[in-house]
Amino acid sequence: MKLYDLELSGNCYKVRLFAALAGIDLEIVPVDFLGGAHKRPPLTDLNPWGELPILVDGERVLRDSQAILVHLAGSYGGAAWWPAEAPLQAEIVQWLSTAANEIQNGPASARLVDRFGYTLDKADTLARAARILPLLDAHLADHDWLAIGxxxxxxxxxxxxVALAPEGGIDLAPYRHIARWIERVRALPGYRAMPGT
Amino acid sequence: MKLYDLELSGNCYKVRLFAALAGIDLEIVPVDFLGGAHKRPPLTDLNPWGELPILVDGERVLRDSQAILVHLAGSYGGAAWWPAEAPLQAEIVQWLSTAANEIQNGPASARLVDRFGYTLDKADTLARAARILPLLDAHLADHDWLAIGxxxxxxxxxxxxVALAPEGGIDLAPYRHIARWIERVRALPGYRAMPGT
Known part of the structure; x- marks a missing residue:
């Protein structure tokens, strides 16, 4: 299986992190992101959206880090990470949507501005972060893990x-339940860090 | 099963549409959205995020329309709508992420500005729509349905x-493959419209 990857992308890191935790072998294919390789063939033949990561597993090609996690966990990671029961899957999907929307457009986009010079509305990214992080913190006050215990x-x-939020100028100090959850993630067997976390 | 619902919400309509197509009975509980009922108890006890829809199925409470679709389809709708195989689920999740992010922050948010007076950056919503709709149209050029055939x-x-995009001032005329897909959806047995579609 090939993962078309950018080391500094949190979306790519989602996949590398899960593969490390679940003991799944991936062939990492570094992409010349600064050179724009993801925006032209052959990579746009794999993903017309011009984004990373991309997973190629035999005939299957997947874009979107959340979808890649579902495939890897359901096909190779076991029911611990992605159970077969729909009500449990739904509880997890709530957070996949949150990662795709509120986190991507909040802390992840704030980091794109500060760290990589993207011309996004920084105030908007901070406002979105200021909405979602307290909700996340409150959830983690009485949950060790985001879904299904x-x-x-x-x-x-x-x-x-979330862990990279300080790279977007967001102080995580007010969020003590998030801080403890970050520590729990880091303590998982097989955990693999990325620069900035 | 209770669906806390707002008739004019496309996110609520996702659930009502699927329930109609799959023949699932829902007890619709209209919420006084203009009066802010979703922003205070008892609804914030069910969903602290202060959003609709909310599904209550016995002891289970779900926020996020994508997660609710997974629960309803996997628990009551059958494998036609949400198969058990992880690679097929992953192909579907690609589009659940797109609905949660690119569509929500593009055409759905443009409609919030024009139709409901939300103070969002209209130009940003239109720019996001102008990126995602051609990608969607290109995908539908050689796919009758978004995922797994x-x-x-x-x-x-x-x-x-997508169907409501004109309510946000977005002209769908350039997207002829989207237009045909909309017609295919409308022709599905059990299809139920909402105002504006």
């Missing part, structure tokens, strides 16, 4: 850009 | 705010 791909999808 | 919850998650 154990570590799942929900935690892998949410962790990277 | 048949109607699934991917179509239910994406359809409402």
């Amino acid at each position: 154990r570590p799942t791909i929900a935690d892998c999808a949410m962790y990277p850009y | 048949r109607p699934t919850i991917a179509d239910c998650a994406m359809y409402p705010y």
Whole structure:
């Protein structure tokens, strides 16, 4: 299996983190992101959206880090990470949506501005972060893990850009339950860090 | 099962549409949205995020329309809509993420400005729509349905705010493959419209 990867992308790190935790071998293919390789063929033949990560597993090609987590966990990671029961999957999907929307457009986008010079509305990214982080903190006040009482791909999808929030100028100090959850993720067997976390 | 609902919400309509297509009975509980009932107890006890829809199924409470679709389809709708195989689920989840992010922050948010007076950056919502709609149109040029070759919850998650795009001042005329997909959705047995679609 090939992961078309950018080391500094939190979306790519979601996949590398989960693969490390679940003991799944990935062939990492570094992409020349600064050179724009993801925006032209052959990579746009794999993902017309021009984004990373991309997973190629035989004939299957997947974009979107959340979808890649579902595939890896359901096909190779076992029911611990992505159970077969729909009500449990739904509880996890709540957080996959949060990772795709509120976290991507909040802390992840704030980091794109500060760290990589993207021309996004920084105030908007901070306002979105200021809404979602207290909700996340309140949830974690009485949950060790985001969904179904154990570590799942929900935690892998949410962790990277929450832990990287300080790179977008967001202080995590007010969020003590988030801080403890970050420590719990880091203590998982097989945990693999990325620069900035 | 109770669905806390707002008739004019496309996110609520995703759930009502799927329930109609799959023949699932829901008790619809209209929420006084203009009066802010979703922003205070008892609804914030069910969903601290202060958003609709909310599904209550016995002891289970779910926020996020994508997660609700997974629960309803996996628990009551059958494998046609949400198959058990992880690679197929992953193909669908790609579009659940797109619905949660690109569509929500593009055409759905443009409609919030024009139709409901939200103070969002209209130009940003239009720019996001102008990126995602051509990608969607290109995908639909050689796919009748968004994922796995048949109607699934991917179509239910994406359809409402794409079909409602004109209410945000977005002209769908350039997107002829989207127009044909909209017609295919409308022709599904059990299809139920909402005002504006």
